[in-house]
Amino acid sequence: MGKTNVTLSPTPRFDLLKLDQYLHVGVQFSRGCPFSCEFCDIIELYGRTPRTKTNEQVLAELDALYALGYRGHVDFVDDNLIGNKKALRKLLPDLKAWQNKKNFPFEFSTEASINLADDADLLRDLSQSNFFAVFIGIESPDTDTLVMTQKKQNTRRSLQQSIETIHRADIFVNAGFIVGFDSEKGSVAAGMVECIEDTAIPVCMVGLLYALPTTQLTKRLLSEGRLFVDDGQTQSGDQCTAGLNFETKRPRRDVLDDYRTVLRTIYAPGAYFDRVRRLGRMLKRTRGHRMIKGDLRSFVRLLFRIHSAGPGTAQQFWRMLLDCALHNPKALPYVVMTSALYLHLGPFARQVVEEIDREITNIDQGHWKIPPFRTAPVEAELELA
Ligand code: SF4
Numbered sequence: 324m325g326k327t328n329v330t331l332s333p334t335p336r337f338d339l340l341k342l343d344q345y346l347h348v349g350v351q352f353s354r355g356c357p358f359s360c361e362f363c364d365i366i367e368l369y370g371r372t373p374r375t376k377t378n379e380q381v382l383a384e385l386d387a388l389y390a391l392g393y394r395g396h397v398d399f400v401d402d403n404l405i406g407n408k409k410a411l412r413k414l415l416p417d418l419k420a421w422q423n424k425k426n427f428p429f430e431f432s433t434e435a436s437i438n439l440a441d442d443a444d445l446l447r448d449l450s451q452s453n454f455f456a457v458f459i460g461i462e463s464p465d466t467d468t469l470v471m472t473q474k475k476q477n478t479r480r481s482l483q484q485s486i487e488t489i490h491r492a493d494i495f496v497n498a499g500f501i502v503g504f505d506s507e508k509g510s511v512a513a514g515m516v517e518c519i520e521d522t523a524i525p526v527c528m529v530g531l532l533y534a535l536p537t538t539q540l541t542k543r544l545l546s547e548g549r550l551f552v553d554d555g556q557t558q559s560g561d562q563c564t565a566g567l568n569f570e571t572k573r574p575r576r577d578v579l580d581d582y583r584t585v586l587r588t589i590y591a592p593g594a595y596f597d598r599v600r601r602l603g604r605m606l607k608r609t610r611g612h613r614m615i616k617g618d619l620r621s622f623v624r625l626l627f628r629i630h631s632a633g634p635g636t637a638q639q640f641w642r643m644l645l646d647c648a649l650h651n652p653k654a655l656p657y658v659v660m661t662s663a664l665y666l667h668l669g670p671f672a673r674q675v676v677e678e679i680d681r682e683i684t685n686i687d688q689g690h691w692k693i694p695p696f697r698t699a700p701v702e703a704e705l706e707l708a
Contacts (some may be wrong), residue, residue: 329354329374334383337391347396347432350384352376352414356403358436359539360460361472362501365402367537373406378417385421389428399433404457405445406436415448422453432456438476440485446492455608455657457489458528460499463511464518471506473539486522490605495657498524502582503532505572512584519589523601525661526668529585531566531578542700544569551694563671564678570693576686583679590672592632592665596639599661603647606654625663632666 329351342348355373356365388397405411422429431454439446439457449457461482462474469477486496500515519527534541534550544550549570571578588594630637640662647658685691 349400375410497526512581596643600643603658
């Protein structure tokens with residue numbers, strides 16, 4: 324199948340959006356990723372040779388948003404923004420100049436692979452263009468797992484140092500972790516929690532491994548006779564509990580138990596706000612933050628909600644805030660914003676843990692049965708449906 328020529332993409336009709344009802348707006352510079360992680364469907368859908376729009380296209384999209392009066396958070400929804408570093412290096416000077424000329428109306432976030440930490444020039448240029456956050460797939464702290472899942476770009480490095488390098492460039496990291504790989508030899512919960520604590524990443528998306536259609540993982544599991552037919556889990560639309568659509572190598576109960584342990588531990592108020600506190604000491608932002616700058620009403624609302632967010636939350640929040648005010652007051656807008664995320668993340672983690680509790684009880688009581696296994700490729704079944 325041919326890949327779309329993104330240099331022909333028209334400027335999106337942002338004027339059709341009710342922009343005041345969006346937390347952020349998405350733009351896209353590139354599609355595809357040069358890596359080959361086994362579980363990833365991006366590379367099957369968009370390919371391993373990243374294709375990029377021209378600088379003029381990207382700036383025209385920003386111009387369109389600016390002309391509509393939009394200000395604040397813009398997310399580059401690229402699969403891996405640094406997949407084509409040469410093209411990105413060409414874009415960033417123009418992006419920086421555009422931001423300068425307009426007095427920095429936008430704050431950018433994106434996704435990138437961890438080798439971003441190896442490129443000081445790129446990190447500096449991203450930061451100077453006002454990128455403030457990046458999502459990175461860490462997946463697992465275990466080298467054998469990373470090698471087996473073909474995420475070799477995450478090996479031969481200290482994850483802690485790489486993340487710290489990015490934090491010190493004033494870009495804070497959100498990360499993805501996965502539980503349920505074949506290579507897990509025993510419990511992975513302690514190692515994963517340690518990695519999350521060592522890297523001081525407050526917002527971690529921890530999920531159960533899911534074999535998506537078209538991926539190398541799905542093909543392997545199919546050939547090994549371990550892939551389930553649709554077990555209805557995908558209907559829930561919840562990426563956190565709809566995992567493990569295959570026969571796991573370790574007992575399923577142990578995988579689920581690890582998963583709930585990680586979630587319970589990292590989203591306890593003390594653990595979360597301590598990571599925010601340590602992040603607050605690292606960031607050295609010089610530019611104000613439009614998303615919350617001067618918005619006293621939002622801050623008061625946040626305080627009210629923090630105080631009714633469950634035992635220990637307010638106490639940990641104030642401890643963290645005082646630390647930031649004393650040691651790095653310029654980071655206050657960021658730690659406040661990251662604290663606001665806890666109002667969703669804390670209750671959501673508890674909800675997922677309750678769901679996993681139910682799944683484990685089902686297994687313990689003998690109610691969970693292995694679903695039938697697939698015999699035909701998912702794609703073939705999708706085409707027939
Ligand atoms: S680095 Fe990310 S986008 Fe690239 S193949 Fe791996 S998971 Fe997919």
